[in-house]
Amino acid sequence: MASKNPVRWIIQCADWFEERGVYVPGEENRTIDPFRDFGWLIVAWVVTLAVFILFFALAV
Template sequence: MRAPRPLASVLNLVDRFEARGVYVPGEDNKAISPWRDFGWLIATWLVTLAVFILFFALAA
């Protein structure tokens, strides 16, 4: 089943973050990378911000 286009673009964004790798504490000694470690959170924040801006653009 194909996802609706907005959902598919969000999933593509999240997949890009996850492709960079996921941080597992104790498994490696790499420095914390916000793009790698908080990809879902960043993608959610970007989508929320876009919806917020769109809501006020339509309300104006």
């Protein structure tokens, strides 16, 4: 059964990005994959954007 805790969902989403691989220093022979290398940053940006939209939707 899926958890209804939004914090747990955010952590699971970021973990999904990390499971696809992470950047290893010294491994410059491959191209940068934004989902693999910047997973936490992408998740944080999406959550911040959602909170921003929700804030203004409730402010009206």
